[in-house]
Amino acid sequence: MWIVSWRDALPKTQPSCPAVTCKGKDPEQDPIAATVLENAGATGGWIANARRCSHCGCVYAVHGRERTIKGYFDNPVMPPGWRPIFG
Numbered sequence: 001m002w003i004v005s006w007r008d009a010l011p012k013t014q015p016s017c018p019a020v021t022c023k024g025k026d027p028e029q030d031p032i033a034a035t036v037l038e039n040a041g042a043t044g045g046w047i048a049n050a051r052r053c054s055h056c057g058c059v060y061a062v063h064g065r066e067r068t069i070k071g072y073f074d075n076p077v078m079p080p081g082w083r084p085i086f087g
């Protein structure tokens, strides 16, 4: 059995956080529960497989190796709660 975590599967040069503005030094990328996002007002199928950066609070959808930032949850420089990115 060959088990590789999603983190190990990423190229070593790629920062763990997908946000280019993130200044975190390898911050934890924690799964965020769909119910948490839903209660905060987020919608879409992507919330079933979302992660959040513990440093900048960006929330992104994970599709294999592809990660799409959808917004921010409790970002330190924004008002608390869900702050979606549109467009």
Ligand SMILES: [Zn+2]
Residues within 6 Å of the ligand: 017, 018, 019, 022, 023, 024, 027, 053, 054, 055, 056, 057, 058
């Ligand atoms: Zn980050």
